[in-house]
Amino acid sequence: MKNTIICRCADITLEDINNLLSSGVTEIEEIKRFTRLGMGPCQGRTCMQLIQRIVANHNGVSIDQIKMHTSRPPVTGVKLNQISRGARNDNES
Amino acid sequence: MIMKANIVIVGGGVSGCAIAYNLAKKGVKDIIVLDKSYLTSGATGRCGAGVRQQWGTEMNCRIAKASIEFFEGANEELQYDGDIEFKQEGYLLVASTEKENKQFEKNVELQNKVGIDSRKITLEEAKEIVPYLNTEKLIGAAFCPTDGHLNPFLLTDAYFKAAKRLGVKFYMNQEVTDIEVIDGKVNKVITNDFEIETDVVVNAAGGYSKDVGEMVGVDIPVFSENHEILVTEPIEKTQGPMVMSFSLNIYCQQTPHGSFIMGRGDKEKTPGYNIESTWKFLDRMADTVVGLLPPIGNLRVVRQWGGLYNITPDKQPIYGKCEVEGFYLAVGFSGHGFMFAPMTGLLIAEQILGEENTIDISKLSIDRFKKGELYLEPSVV
Structure with a gap:
């Protein structure tokens, strides 16, 4: 479990998650906040389904009963320079 | 289900957890903290994670300075098993x-x-x-x-764990739907799943503090x-x-x-x-x-x-008692509740127990708006 990486952006292992779950944490949103899981460049697009299954198994419920984390914009990483230039173009037109 | 508590704190953000910890540390038993979602789900977990002392009113300066001094030794004081990243x-x-x-x-x-x-x-x-x-x-x-900077999730977690060790009970996903007042005194807190008989309620509901005030008929001059x-x-x-x-x-x-x-x-x-x-x-x-x-x-x-910022007319928090007996306010932080949390916890605990306050916060009571004695904080983003 030590060598099983669940969140590749933040290097969170299965062991890290199991430790949190056994300490009483029950929600994905909490795991995210304590470990930065899902907060990296991929924004949970690789790890969220894995973590959903792990939490479901731990809580002994089916996967559709586990609330996913909130998806937040932007969809993919965008440089601040590009946004700033875009905003200026919008203002000029 | 009907339960009993000495003190019920509404809000599982950093302020609520800090108040619970300070009360428990002073020996109060049967404290319950309620939150309508998970720990830090409100303003605490959404804040900018900065902590500063460069304010423009004396009260904000004093509270901020004492809070920074707390952060310096917080890992030890709260016996945290992690690091609050100060x-x-x-x-x-x-x-x-x-x-x-x-x-x-x-x-x-x-x-x-x-x-x-x-x-x-x-x-x-x-x-x-x-x-x-x-x-x-x-x-x-x-x-x-x-x-400087400090991790809001981990500071709240540190307070939460320390409070839990001292016997505080936390019920998450419990939304307070009403608070019963009898003869001008707080009597009962009602949530979606149970009722808690209590003489003391602390409103630490952050962005939703006005709604919680309305439950006891107190009009708090804040907006979110x-x-x-x-x-x-x-x-x-x-x-x-x-x-x-x-x-x-x-x-x-x-x-x-x-x-x-x-x-x-x-x-x-x-x-x-x-x-x-x-x-x-x-x-x-x-x-x-x-x-x-x-x-x-x-x-x-x-x-x-x-x-949500929970904003007062003078951008300073509202601390302490109000016209309903047993109802205490820790609201209206105007965007700096996270960085004031250590002092919020201590000062509100002192007020509830009738102790002399470490910092005189009489100027921050809700009465100041009726009297018109406002000290406007000029330095807020």
Whole structure:
């Protein structure tokens, strides 16, 4: 479990998650906040389904009963320079 | 189900957890903390994670200074099994108008008077602290080296665990739907699943504090407003202090983890509970930060979000008793509840137990609005 990486952006292992779950944490949103899981460049697009299954198994419920984390914009990483230039173009037109 | 408690705290943010911890530490038993969602789900978990002492009112300065002193030893005091990620590399405040620059002078004088180690500095000195700062549109600056950054989730977790060890009970996903008052006294807290008989209720409900006040018929002069933030991908350590300007409407800091967190206010927002992310924020934030800190423009935004400021007319918190007996307020932090949490916890616990307050907060009671004795905090983004 030590060598099983669940969140590749933040290097969170299965062991890290199991430790949190056994300490009483029950929600994905909490795991995210304590470990930065899902907060990296991929924004949970690789790890969220894995973590959903792990939490479901731990809580002994089916996967559709586990609330996913909130998806937040932007969809993919965008440089601040590009946004700033875009905003200026919008203002000029 | 009917339960009993000595004290019920509404709100599982950092303020509620700090109040619970301080009460339990002073020996109070049967304390219950309620939150309608998970721990830190409200404003605490959505804040900019900065902690500063550079304020413009004496009360804010004193509370902030004592809170910073607490953070310095918080891991030990709370016997935390993690690290709250406290970093003291200062807040660099920059002024782009004469008015703001003059305000900094006044503020620094006040801050020095209460023992805060802030100072007015030149733009050359500012550039020594943050070499890539674009000083073109700037006039002056102020710096306080002991201000900094702290992880809101982990500080709350530290308070939560310490309070739990002292016997405090936490019920998450329990929304308070009503509070019963009999003969002007708090009697019972009703949630979606149970009822708790109690003589003391603390309103630490952050963005929802006005609603909780209405449950006991107290009209709290606060409103809530969405303030947005974004965070970039992490990079190697580049920037020590928080860079902040009230006139330019920006704060921007690199966290110990490497990402840059930045935010700004929006005067055109309508009060309410909407915390959606907007394009307008992203556009303006990007434009402001690229102008002031040009190299940051090369970083990618990975996420943006919003959270509620709970704002009072003078931008200072409301602390303590009100006309309903047993109902205590720890509300209206106006965007700085996280950084004041250690003192909020201590001061409210002292008030509830009838002890003399470590800092005299009589000026921060709700009565000040009726009397019209307001001391406006000028330095808020």
